[in-house]
Amino acid sequence: MKQQRHHLFTILACALGSVTILIGAWKSVVRHRAAREMAERKEFFARFGLDSDGSREFVALPKALTCNALSARLGEALFIDKRLARSPYRVCGACHRLNEGGIDARALDGRLPRTVYNAIFADVFLHDGSVTGFPALVRHMIESPNHCAGGPLSNVVARLAADEKLCKRFQMAYPDGLTEDNLLDAFSQYQRTLFSSGLPFDHWCNGRTNALDATQIKGFALFRQRKCTDCHYGPALGTLKVADGKKVPGLRGLSQRRAYLPDARIDLRAVLTLMPGGDLESEDRRALTAFLKSL
Numbered sequence: 001m002k003q004q005r006h007h008l009f010t011i012l013a014c015a016l017g018s019v020t021i022l023i024g025a026w027k028s029v030v031r032h033r034a035a036r037e038m039a040e041r042k043e044f045f046a047r048f049g050l051d052s053d054g055s056r057e058f059v060a061l062p063k064a065l066t067c068n069a070l071s072a073r074l075g076e077a078l079f080i081d082k083r084l085a086r087s088p089y090r091v092c093g094a095c096h097r098l099n100e101g102g103i104d105a106r107a108l109d110g111r112l113p114r115t116v117y118n119a120i121f122a123d124v125f126l127h128d129g130s131v132t133g134f135p136a137l138v139r140h141m142i143e144s145p146n147h148c149a150g151g152p153l154s155n156v157v158a159r160l161a162a163d164e165k166l167c168k169r170f171q172m173a174y175p176d177g178l179t180e181d182n183l184l185d186a187f188s189q190y191q192r193t194l195f196s197s198g199l200p201f202d203h204w205c206n207g208r209t210n211a212l213d214a215t216q217i218k219g220f221a222l223f224r225q226r227k228c229t230d231c232h233y234g235p236a237l238g239t240l241k242v243a244d245g246k247k248v249p250g251l252r253g254l255s256q257r258r259a260y261l262p263d264a265r266i267d268l269r270a271v272l273t274l275m276p277g278g279d280l281e282s283e284d285r286r287a288l289t290a291f292l293k294s295l
Contacts, residue, residue, distance in 0.1 A: 037054070038054035038055055039054060042054030045059055048234075048235050050062065057229075059205055059235065060197065060203070061197035061202055062195075062197060063198065065193070065195070067189045067190075068189045070169070070173035071174070071190075072189040072190045072193055074170065075186040075187045075188070075189050076190050076193075077169075078187060079092045079093050079096075080092065081160075085149060087149075090148050090149055092116075095113045096113055100257065101115055101117065102115035102194065102256075102257075103257055103258075114247075115250070115257065116194050117194050117196050117252075117253045117256075118194075118195045118236040118252045119137075119191055119194070119239070120134070120191050120194070121234060121235040121236040121250070121252075122236065122239035123241070124239065124240070124241070124242060124247050128245060129247035134187070134191060135187075138187045139153055153183070154180065156183075157178060160178060160183070161178055170182060170186075173186070195253075196295075199295060200294040201294045204294075212294055215286070216287070216290045218291075219290050222280070222284055222288050228275075231248045232250075237250055237295065238251055253295065254292050255292070255293040255294065268293070269286070269289050272285055272289065
């Protein structure tokens with residue numbers, strides 16, 4: 001009997017030892033996975049110039065990004081320069097109104113212009129995501145007959161070269177003065193000043209738990225439960241992929257816009273019904289709308 005009990009205790013001790021080893025191994029796997037995810041998030045956000053330790057899935061947008069100030073001011077002037085477009089109504093600033101969230105609430109050729117705010121955090125551009133890289137986007141927008149219709153970029157540079165004051169400003173900002181590449185870079189530098197920050201969701205991301213109210217917190221939970229983050233992720237909560245042949249729009253700065261979707265629809269709650277997982281009860285729709293307006 002004693003020998004049987006000893007046998008049983010030995011078996012139990014071995015089993016407990018094995019369980020302890022398995023639990024330790026599982027904890028180690030979890031720790032390594034968490035560390036890997038943190039490192040990947042840190043690297044991901046660093047790609048956009050954002051400092052993050054990777055511990056959180058969402059980060060606040062910064063108050064400023066580094067840029068060449070002289071070049072950025074040139075880009076700001078070019079943003080409304082009529083010489084870059086066929087008509088004054090086609091300059092960048094006419095369709096991307098900074099006081100209206102970076103868009104014009106009126107649809108152009110049946111489409112609502114994408115906002116210029118937070119475009120620095122995008123990987124793909126245009127409605128179909130067919131352009132990659134911000135300089136390529138600027139060239140396309142200037143040359144395209146459907147947008148600025150300014151003609152070949154070389155012709156635009158030639159027109160601008162007749163402006164002595166502008167040429168001097170380019171010479172101050174760039175060693176080789178006014179060139180196609182430098183014109184595109186000036187726009188890129190200016191773009192680094194156009195992003196939304198200091199909004200309630202930014203404060204919440206920075207640890208101010210009362211920045212979002214109970215309704216917005218519920219909406220945020222729905223945003224995640226409904227897997228909106230499968231498409232709306234990254235600093236701008238979108239603009240990084242194409243889904244169903246369309247560029248996923250960024251949601252950051254949504255509260256500052258007057259219209260939504262390509263047809264310039266203005267009722268955000270109605271827009272939600274068109275989204276995957278948008279079959280919400282009225283209270284849930286109200287909560288999700290409240291969250292989106294915190295962005």
